[in-house]
Each structure stands twice: as structure tokens, then as C-alpha cells.
Amino acid sequence: MRSEDFNKAFETYSKIKKNILTVFKGDPFNIDLLLSGYFTNGHILLEDYPGTGKTTLAKALALSIQTDFKRIQFTPDLLPTDITGVNVFNVKDQNFYLQKGPVFTNILLADEINRTTSRTQSALLEAMEEKQVTIDGTIYPLSDDFFVVSTLNPAELQGTYPLPESQIDRFALRFSLGYLSKKEEVEMLEMKNPSKPLAELSSCSTRDEILQVRAVLDEITVHDDIKDFIVELVRRTRSYDGILIGASPRASIALQKLSKVLALSENKQFVTPDHVIKLAPFVLGHRLIFDQFVNDEETKQIDIIDNIIKETPVPK
Numbered sequence: 001m002r003s004e005d006f007n008k009a010f011e012t013y014s015k016i017k018k019n020i021l022t023v024f025k026g027d028p029f030n031i032d033l034l035l036s037g038y039f040t041n042g043h044i045l046l047e048d049y050p051g052t053g054k055t056t057l058a059k060a061l062a063l064s065i066q067t068d069f070k071r072i073q074f075t076p077d078l079l080p081t082d083i084t085g086v087n088v089f090n091v092k093d094q095n096f097y098l099q100k101g102p103v104f105t106n107i108l109l110a111d112e113i114n115r116t117t118s119r120t121q122s123a124l125l126e127a128m129e130e131k132q133v134t135i136d137g138t139i140y141p142l143s144d145d146f147f148v149v150s151t152l153n154p155a156e157l158q159g160t161y162p163l164p165e166s167q168i169d170r171f172a173l174r175f176s177l178g179y180l181s182k183k184e185e186v187e188m189l190e191m192k193n194p195s196k197p198l199a200e201l202s203s204c205s206t207r208d209e210i211l212q213v214r215a216v217l218d219e220i221t222v223h224d225d226i227k228d229f230i231v232e233l234v235r236r237t238r239s240y241d242g243i244l245i246g247a248s249p250r251a252s253i254a255l256q257k258l259s260k261v262l263a264l265s266e267n268k269q270f271v272t273p274d275h276v277i278k279l280a281p282f283v284l285g286h287r288l289i290f291d292q293f294v295n296d297e298e299t300k301q302i303d304i305i306d307n308i309i310k311e312t313p314v315p316k
Contacts, residue, residue, distance in 0.1 A: 009212055041146070058149040063203060084101045104143075105143070107149065117161055226272075230256055284308075
């Protein structure tokens, strides 16, 4: 890899992060997680209470990179065709025409995805995995950089439905933003227009720059011992006490890809064990099905994942 190409990719990454930070108040590492998903086309699940900035973060990304952005507000009465689209009959020329749904975009915000039924949630399965949708037997390709950010209300809130396990596994990582610190909340109030923070946000990168970053990511080195470490972490979730069903091979693939972006964010041309360890809880947590005795005790679930990470030998 040419150092010039890597430096340009790092510069692009840094300016996008900096641009988002002008409107997003909170832990900057959340932006690293978001960009890790975006640059690897690894869909993201944002789980948190309403009003914590989930939608702002997703929109800020789209506005920063000059790309098409659409939002679906998931509600109990939403239909699969409201997402994918439908063929409409034109009486004048006696032909059917495709009325495309919001899934035909580059970045899709699936807002409060668990407020609709599993049938409607599943309308995104094909799009997320194969970047295509099938409407009345015809396959329609989606954009190569199709990327989904789904927001998820905590399960204890009223009017929520569980996500199918097959769909959860298609999300590369899940994380929460949490509430702002007192200092960050005061800073938010001092913004020119705190109720509309995106009003003055402008793009800072081009499509060519995004493609260049992705090309550089392909060249970032992942040594064999790091690959072994990634696979060992994932495999241990399949036989660990307290876990009924462990992570699939998708988790290994996602962990390697996302670690490359984290390496780039630190201006490194190679992945280290620390990159894998930082990302592992966000890549593994939502893919695991726990025994009944930990199902309602989030701290125990976190402890199990932490123990797996601590017990897995780290390459030197």
C-alpha cells in the first residue's frame, strides 16, 4: 500500500468524524463505531431510549458524505411494500410500473424498527444481506454502498416487537449512545439551534474519497495470529456456560472488517489485538442467546462476554 493513499484515507476519515462531532455531543468512540459500520457496509443497530441522539447521528453521517439518505418510521401498521415498493397499474397505457420504496437509497435509517411486526421487519432481510429486493418475482439491485442504521427501543418500552434472530445476525454491530454528561448537555444548549442541530451541517467528502478509503481498508494488514484470535473469540461463544447459541461465522467476518477501520482511525496500517478487543462486545453481544437465568440480567450478559474476551489468549 502506498503511504500517500493511506494518508489520504486517514485524512478523509478524520474530517468526516470531525464534521459529525460539530453536531453530535457524546462519546466520540460512538462515531468510530458508526464509521466502522459504514465503511465496511456493516449494518448498525442503535439501541437506546428516545431522545438520545440516534437519528441525529445517522443523519449527520449522510449529510457529511454527499449521499442519498431516506428514513422509514416503523409503526405497527407499516407493510412490507411500504419498505420495498409495489407495482402500480397505469390505466392509461395498461402497464404496471414500479413505485420504488425507501429501501432504494444509499443510507437507510430504519427508525424504531421494533415498533412493527416481524413480517414487516423481515422485508429488510434480503436487502441487508444481498443488496437486492424481490417484488412480484422480479429482482431489483440496490446500491453497492447500501447501508442500514436501525434504531431500536429497549424491549421494556410499550409497543415493541422482538426482532427475528436471522435479522439481528445481519447487523454487524450494536451499541448504545447513552445520556449526555452534564457538561455535554450544557454544550448542546449553547449550540446556535439546539433543536435542529443539522440545519447548518454541510458535506465534507466526495464519493471518490469514500471509495478510496474502502480500497485502502482492503490493504490494511491482518496477521494470521490476529485472525486466529478473532476466530477463537467467536468460537468460544458457542460452548461457553450461560450461552445457548453462540455467534455465527458472520461475527468473525464483521470483527475482522471493523477492526481494519478502527486501525485506520488510529492512523495504523495493521490491526492489533486491542482493536479486536475494543470491538468484540459490540459485535458479539446481540448475536448471543443466553440461558434463561441471565435473560433478564443485562450485567451478567455483559460479564459473560467480558470473561470470554479475558480468557481468550491474546497474541503477542
